[in-house]
Amino acid sequence: MTNHTGFVKNNVNTFAAAYRFVDLLVIHLSLMLALVIYGLEFSNDYLLLSLTANITFAIAAESNALYRSWRSGFFKQLIFYTFVSWGVAVTAMLLLMFFSKTSETYSRVAIALWIGMGGLALISWRTLFGIFLTHMRKKGHNTRSVAIIGMSEAGIRLAHEINYRKETGYRVEAFYDDRGQDRLDNTFADKLVGDVESGVRAARANQYDTIFIAMPMKAEARIRDILFRLGDTTADVQLIPNFFMFSMMQTTMSHVGNIQTLSVYNNPMSGxxxxxxxxxxxxxxxxxxxxxxxxxxxxxxxxxxxxxxxxxxxxxxxxxxxxxxxxxxxxxxxxxxxxxxxxxxxxxxxxxxxxxxxxxxxxxxxxxxxxxxxxxxxxxxxxxxxxxxxxxxxxxxxxxxxxxxxxxxxxxxxxxxxxxxxxxxxxxxxxxxxxxxxxxxxxxxxxxxxxxxxxxxxxxxxxxxxx
Known part of the structure; x- marks a missing residue:
């Protein structure tokens, strides 16, 4: 989809909706299975608990970025935050029973079974699906072609990371840089296929799924021009910041009125x-x-x-x-x-x-x-x-x-x-x-x-x- 008002498309995980649906289904089915095991019927009281757990899990999962692309981040962190999100849901459910004084309405054994099986199921389906995705991507399936504009230190680090972490499903197809070969690192010399202009043309011709721009920030005007021209591609476009401020502290976008600012030395533990x-x-x-x-x-x-x-x-x-x-x-x-x-x-x-x-x-x-x-x-x-x-x-x-x-x-x-x-x-x-x-x-x-x-x-x- 063409972005007429901005330069860069968001890197959105298109399967996130399906992941959310699977989570909600797993939580609900785990409760029903716990009731069947203990010989109880599903009632409106248990439906209320299921809704509470689903809503709070969804909120916690969004807060912990649980539905970001599986290509980014580490899988063990995904499992950890699944556990944390389920813990938040369980806490909300127990608080509801306590403050509504309805805990005697529910079977403690059935609730304990649900908590255990629900957490195990949420982690298990992610683990199995993660193993499946990793296997598929290492075999060359479900991969995305990548071009890196700028054979800078940041661009080379990114290429090394992609090659090392096959589970991301990225594959580096090409580098583009205006400088001569004698001024560049030789590590990925075989991937250097042209100058920046030819890289932009290739991206606009839909030759790549993802474009990473790894040019130095002092080339602001050049980057702005490239971003503008990539605004009508179907590729995901991502900018790799490589100036010193990004290596020092937590850096975020902020604003004063309508003026956008870059917050460099801020506390990541706020709000x-x-x-x-x-x-x-x-x-x-x-x-x-x-x-x-x-x-x-x-x-x-x-x-x-x-x-x-x-x-x-x-x-x-x-x-x-x-x-x-x-x-x-x-x-x-x-x-x-x-x-x-x-x-x-x-x-x-x-x-x-x-x-x-x-x-x-x-x-x-x-x-x-x-x-x-x-x-x-x-x-x-x-x-x-x-x-x-x-x-x-x-x-x-x-x-x-x-x-x-x-x-x-x-x-x-x-x-x-x-x-x-x-x-x-x-x-x-x-x-x-x-x-x-x-x-x-x-x-x-x-x-x-x-x-x-x-x-x-x-x-x-x-x-x-x-x-």
């Missing part, structure tokens, strides 16, 4: 995402605090018996948007430094008590921070907070250092599970930590939080760099 992140923090911190209450009591007694001073050490840290918070820790030193000059703990530091060394090595000194999370000062997962004195020192030496404070600090984070925790005795180590912190902010999702949480459980507590 609905912020509410979701806060819900995650409340649930996780509440569960964890209930599990660690007795161990925390034992640690408090151990601190009192082995050294003089308070059990809890509260130190100033920068929180969300650089506002100061009091971060709680079990005291592990003979001193409680919270001044403008704070010396980092080093190996064999005389200030660390014997019991404190054990607490720091195993990260048990961090446990009181779950109270910070419950209060709303911190998140379970986010960039680790540094002492205020260290912030003021490193913000002068590390580019984009303060952007890590665009989100709440966390108890564990992407840098920590990748080995960048403990003492940062060199500037390069701090730069590496900040690199991972910004990468987390740029790519934040519930799936990423889940991955960090799992990695923390397996390798994030005990570390040779923590002392």
């Amino acid at each position: 609905g995402a912020a509410a979701l992140k806060r819900f995650e923090d409340i649930v996780l911190s509440s569960i964890i605090l209930s599990l660690i209450a007795l161990p925390m009591l034992a640690i408090a007694i151990g601190i009192k018996l082995t050294s003089k001073g308070p059990v809890i050490f509260k130190q100033d840290r920068y929180g969300l948007n650089g506002k100061r918070i009091k971060m709680w820790k079990f005291r592990s030193m003979t001193v409680t430094e919270n001044s403008d000059v704070v010396t980092q703990a080093t190996k064999g530091d005389a200030r660390i008590t014997r019991f404190g060394a054990f607490l720091r090595r195993t990260s048990l000194d961090e446990l009181p921070q779950f109270i910070n999370v419950l209060k709303g000062d911190m998140s379970v997962i986010g960039p680790r907070p540094h002492a205020v004195a260290h912030n003021e020192e490193y913000r002068k030496m590390v580019d984009f250092y303060m952007l890590r404070h665009k989100v709440k600090p966390g108890i564990t984070g992407w840098a920590q599970v990748n080995g960048w925790r403990g003492e940062t005795e060199t500037l390069d180590k701090m730069k590496k930590r900040i690199e991972y912190d910004l990468d987390y902010i740029r790519h934040w999702s519930l799936w990423m939080d889940f991955k960090i949480l799992i990695l923390t459980l397996f390798k994030g507590f005990v570390n040779k760099n923590a002392y």
Whole structure:
């Protein structure tokens, strides 16, 4: 369909309506099967539950982009967000029974069967269909031809990604670039078939399903001309941004009145995402605090018996948007430094008590921070907070250092599970930590939080760099 008012067609998954219908059918049939297994009849009461679950699942699925093209994103994330969306639907259904005081109307066994079978069915059909699609695409079926205009670094990275991930169903047919072969990377020399003008003509002749424009942003006028001329093609047209701002933070389109702007250094956890992140923090911190209450009591007694001073050490840290918070820790030193000059703990530091060394090595000194999370000062997962004195020192030496404070600090984070925790005795180590912190902010999702949480459980507590 020709787009007369704009330059680029939306990349819409044409099968999304069918996916939605399958989900609604699976949820409803799972309920009916649960009732049959338990020997109950389908009634209007159960119909109300089915409608509630279907509506809330649909809303949650849309919020989690569950119906985006299967060619984009990772399949394991698709499964994870299916589970999350079903969890939202189940929660809404249980709340309806609770607040309407009708829970006694329903069979608990049948509802439990439905919850289990519904979740399993939603995940199973996606898994089986995903396996089928991957198999078909690796065989060369259900694929889409791709042309890349601009043999830039971004274009070459895209071609490598397409070749590596056969399950996307894309196949790179051609590159187009105005520069001579001697000025280009030779990796895909066999795919370079002409200049940009010939690429536009080929696209308008419907030779390709998808066109990626990977030209540098300084070529604004050239890109605008190409987009305008591709506006009447049947191909999907996608622009690959490759200037430095897109690699730094979460970048979104915004506007002031009728003037469109590009928001570069914004917080990805705003609006609905912020509410979701806060819900995650409340649930996780509440569960964890209930599990660690007795161990925390034992640690408090151990601190009192082995050294003089308070059990809890509260130190100033920068929180969300650089506002100061009091971060709680079990005291592990003979001193409680919270001044403008704070010396980092080093190996064999005389200030660390014997019991404190054990607490720091195993990260048990961090446990009181779950109270910070419950209060709303911190998140379970986010960039680790540094002492205020260290912030003021490193913000002068590390580019984009303060952007890590665009989100709440966390108890564990992407840098920590990748080995960048403990003492940062060199500037390069701090730069590496900040690199991972910004990468987390740029790519934040519930799936990423889940991955960090799992990695923390397996390798994030005990570390040779923590002392």
